[in-house]
Amino acid sequence: GEDVEQSLFLSVREGDSSVINCTYTDSSSTYLYWYKQEPGAGLQLLTYIFSNMDMKQDQRLTVLLNKKDKHLSLRIADTQTGDSAIYFCAERAAGNKLTFGGGTRVLVKP
Amino acid sequence: GAVVSQHPSRVICKSGTSVKIECRSLDFQATTMFWYRQFPKQSLMLMATSNEGSKATYEQGVEKDKFLINHASLTLSTLTVTSAHPEDSSFYICSARDRRLAGGYNEQFFGPGTRLTVL
Numbered sequence: 001g002e003d004v005e006q007s008l009f010l011s012v013r014e015g016d017s018s019v020i021n022c023t024y025t026d027s028s029s030t031y032l033y034w035y036k037q038e039p040g041a042g043l044q045l046l047t048y049i050f051s052n053m054d055m056k057q058d059q060r061l062t063v064l065l066n067k068k069d070k071h072l073s074l075r076i077a078d079t080q081t082g083d084s085a086i087y088f089c090a091e092r093a094a095g096n097k098l099t100f101g102g103g104t105r106v107l108v109k110p
Numbered sequence: 111g112a113v114v115s116q117h118p119s120r121v122i123c124k125s126g127t128s129v130k131i132e133c134r135s136l137d138f139q140a141t142t143m144f145w146y147r148q149f150p151k152q153s154l155m156l157m158a159t160s161n162e163g164s165k166a167t168y169e170q171g172v173e174k175d176k177f178l179i180n181h182a183s184l185t186l187s188t189l190t191v192t193s194a195h196p197e198d199s200s201f202y203i204c205s206a207r208d209r210r211l212a213g214g215y216n217e218q219f220f221g222p223g224t225r226l227t228v229l
Contacts, residue, residue: 031215042116042203042222043154048215088153096207097144098218102153 004091006101013109018076020104022089025070029091032065034074037086037103046087047074084108112138114206116221123194124229131189131224133204139184140206144218145177148201160187184209194228201225 003025012018024032030051035043049056049063049072056063062075072089086103093099113136123129133143141162146154158168158179166179176198178190187206191198202225205218 035220040223040225042114043205043220045220050215096217097156097159098205099156100153103151105151 004089004099004101006087006089006104008102009105009107011107011109012079014079014081016079018074018079018083018106018108020074020076020087020089020106022072022074022101023070024072024089024091024099024101026091026093026099027067027070029093031092032063032072033090033092033098034061034063035088035090035100037088039085043088079106079108081108081110112206112208112219114204114219114221116202116204116224118224119222120225120227122227122229125195126193128190128192129194129226131191131202131204131226133187133189133206133221135185135206135208135219138206138208138210138219140187141184141209142207143181143187144205144207145179145187145189146203146205148203148223150201154203157189191226194226196228199226199228 006022033048034046060077064073088103089101090098115134117132143160145157148154157172158166160166160179160181162181168174181187203223205220207217211217
């Protein structure tokens with residue numbers, strides 16, 4: 001079955017880098033995603049990576065994928081207070097359904 | 111970009127009543143829409159997949175008679191919570207698949223969510 005896990009909480013100082021980790025179990029995943037959710041709001045797609053890629057960089061965001069270990073990470077460079085939110089990783093596998101991790105709450109301290 | 115709206119954004123109802131939540135794709139056609147439920151400080155759990163013109167497919171453990179889904183057009187899906195009880199209080203989020211982007215990296219676009227509180 002599908003299972004996606006994330007650490008619950010991350011505290012980081014403004015200007016530092018944040019790294020959020022995620023593990024998944026479905027080896028047939030085609031795409032893996034990172035979403036951001038601010039309080040009381042829906043999900044905003046931040047970035048994604050195709051399963052045959054190892055790394056993807058998009059401005060302050062860097063996604064690393066270790067397919068062998070089924071490990072995904074999101075690095076946010078120069079973290080800002082506006083980056084405080086809940087971050088969800090998700091995998092898209094058979095049937096094109098998304099399976100989400102439990103979310104990592106990121107708190108950026110000034 | 112593709113926009114998905116939900117209405118209402120918040121609803122408070124009495125126990126035993128039914129509540130309808132609408133999900134609309136505003137600038138694209140969506141053959142498939144998904145309904146998720148999110149409890150406080152938890153992840154999104156897929157409830158059902160709604161296909162235009164056909165019956166919805168429900169995930170295991172989701173009561174189809176309690177959560178009625180109708181996807182009558184390419185831009186509208188509705189979720190009706192029937193005989194709502196306090197345990198149905200949750201944040202309901204829909205997403206819509208743009209039929210033009212099927213197979214691409216980002217074929218689902220999420221609505222802003224509806225917070226349901228059942229007293």
